[in-house]
Amino acid sequence: MKSLQFIKFLNNLHKLTKDQYKTLQTQLKVTIIQSNVIFTNLQKELDEHPQCPHCKSEKIIHFGSANNRPRYRCKSCLKTFVCTRGTAFFRLHKPEKWLDYLQSMCQSQTLEVCAKTCKINLTTSFNWRHRFLKMASLDQADQLKGIVEADETYFRVSEKGSLKLNRAPRKRGTKAKSASLNKQEWTPVLVAVDRSHHEMDFILTQVSSQEIQNKLQGHLSQDCVLCTDDQNAYNQLCNERHILHKVLSGHQVIDKTFHINTVNAYHSRLKNWHRRFHGTATKYLANYLGWFRALATQKHEKVNVFKLLALQQHSFQK
Numbered sequence: 110m111k112s113l114q115f116i117k118f119l120n121n122l123h124k125l126t127k128d129q130y131k132t133l134q135t136q137l138k139v140t141i142i143q144s145n146v147i148f149t150n151l152q153k154e155l156d157e158h159p160q161c162p163h164c165k166s167e168k169i170i171h172f173g174s175a176n177n178r179p180r181y182r183c184k185s186c187l188k189t190f191v192c193t194r195g196t197a198f199f200r201l202h203k204p205e206k207w208l209d210y211l212q213s214m215c216q217s218q219t220l221e222v223c224a225k226t227c228k229i230n231l232t233t234s235f236n237w238r239h240r241f242l243k244m245a246s247l248d249q250a251d252q253l254k255g256i257v258e259a260d261e262t263y264f265r266v267s268e269k270g271s272l273k274l275n276r277a278p279r280k281r282g283t284k285a286k287s288a289s290l291n292k293q294e295w296t297p298v299l300v301a302v303d304r305s306h307h308e309m310d311f312i313l314t315q316v317s318s319q320e321i322q323n324k325l326q327g328h329l330s331q332d333c334v335l336c337t338d339d340q341n342a343y344n345q346l347c348n349e350r351h352i353l354h355k356v357l358s359g360h361q362v363i364d365k366t367f368h369i370n371t372v373n374a375y376h377s378r379l380k381n382w383h384r385r386f387h388g389t390a391t392k393y394l395a396n397y398l399g400w401f402r403a404l405a406t407q408k409h410e411k412v413n414v415f416k417l418l419a420l421q422q423h424s425f426q427k
């Protein structure tokens with residue numbers, strides 16, 4: 110529409126009858142939904158890779174619409190569903206703001222800034238953040254290959270937001286006891302990376318050889334070389350899986366190749382990034398680890414990873 114025509118249209122809006130105004134409102138809603146890139150892509154995904162979110166059958170057909178969104182029906186279980194079913198967007202309001210919100214998350218913005226940018230309240234901002242982060246937390250490398258570096262880092266235990274504390278309250282900013290001394294105050298996180306920018310992390314209850322083996326086995330290629338700074342904790346894993354193990358101390362480099370500098374640099378970037386949130390509740394730690402992984406992927410693969418995650422419907426079905 111030419112701008113002069115559009116001004117004319119706007120100037121005539123007050124002449125609309127009540128019914129015409131309602132029709133216009135409905136039409137606008139339909140147009141906004143139809144032009145929403147997330148809906149478009151979720152539909153495209155279902156058309157290209159049909160799968161029922163209830164029974165996983167591939168026999169699905171278009172079946173009218175619901176809330177102005179195309180509806181599908183499974184010919185196997187006869188259930189109907191919309192394209193957001195089983196994704197982080199299911200029953201989420203304000204679809205016109207989803208992409209802006211994901212964009213704010215790509216910029217690591219705090220809850221308050223995301224809320225302000227997208228003009229939503231703080232509770233919605235919190236709920237959206239953790240919905241989207243849940244999908245990020247499920248997305249991590251499956252296999253590490255070549256030279257793999259593994260090391261643990263520690264996050265201070267936080268019951269932020271809990272009404273009932275399992276410990277005596279502490280003043281913000283006070284120093285915790287050393288990580289190795291106090292299990293109640295620190296959560297160990299095992300991070301493993303390879304040299305092709307694949308990262309994996311696991312929240313541990315304690316740093317033990319059994320737990321490390323449980324987490325890492327099945328994720329390391331048979332011919333990889335594992336570099337760590339701990340002989341004992343990783344021995345069981347390496348012996349049982351017949352993996353070559355290089356034990357290094359601090360910044361030691363063997364044969365100009367084997368070191369744990371990559372994983373330590375990852376720890377350091379993760380800790381620096383996490384600081385901006387001024388302590389997050391331990392129960393959400395996996396979500397934040399997933400967020401940071403997603404951002405790291407974005408940096409290396411030059412993609413807007415949250416947008417990408419948003420479009421990969423099948424990966425996030427509950």
Ligand SMILES: [Zn+2]
Binds near residue numbers: 164165183
């Ligand atoms: Zn089905």
